[in-house]
Amino acid sequence: MNIRPLRRITCLVTTMLLGCAPEWGSLEFELLNSPPSPHVLVDRYGEHIRLPEAIAVVVSAHPISDNGVDYDDHERVELVSENPAVFRVYRRPNRNEFVFVGVTAGTTCVEVRIDGSAEECIPVEVTPPT
Numbered sequence: 001m002n003i004r005p006l007r008r009i010t011c012l013v014t015t016m017l018l019g020c021a022p023e024w025g026s027l028e029f030e031l032l033n034s035p036p037s038p039h040v041l042v043d044r045y046g047e048h049i050r051l052p053e054a055i056a057v058v059v060s061a062h063p064i065s066d067n068g069v070d071y072d073d074h075e076r077v078e079l080v081s082e083n084p085a086v087f088r089v090y091r092r093p094n095r096n097e098f099v100f101v102g103v104t105a106g107t108t109c110v111e112v113r114i115d116g117s118a119e120e121c122i123p124v125e126v127t128p129p130t
Contacts, residue, residue, distance in 0.1 A: 022075070024119045025066035027112050032058040032097065039130055042100070049087075049110065050125040051102040060097050063114055075114050083108035087124045102126040 027046035035057050041050040042059055051057060061079060063071040077096050079089045086106040090099040105128045109121035 020069055022063070022065035022069045022071045023067035024114065025064045027077070027120075027122070028062045028064050030060045030062070032060055037130065039127060046112075046122050048123050048125070049100065050127065051100065052127045053102045053105055053129050056099055056101045058092065058097065058099050060094075062096060063112075063119075071114075076116070078113040078116070080111045080113065081108060081124070082111060082121065086126050 029042050029044055029046055031042055035051070035055065037052050037055050039050070039052050040055060040057055041048065042057060043049065046061075061077050063075060063077060065071055073095065078091075079098050081087045081089050083106070084103070086102075086104050086108045087110070088101040088103055089110060090101070091097070092099060103126065105126050107126070108124050110124055111121050112119045
């Protein structure tokens, strides 16, 4: 039995599957609660987060693909603060829901990971209480 045609088919199928995967574009946020401060900014398109110390907001986060192939519910979104002394992120029981907490005035970023792969770091500013 000649295995060469089977290898070619396997290679072709693998290439097709990998080529049909979503390509990282951005992260879209939706606020799920009414922030107790007008100084809260969670940019809908994930370009910047700003909130005062001691303020928490609940968001849902949805990855957006750049190549037209949508992400589905199988991809795991993780958000990790690079400096938890300034800003903390807590996962909620629902898959893509998170709580953002301003801890201390300063700047940091939130690393976005999709299925464990780091995609970008969103700038975060925590301001003094107003």
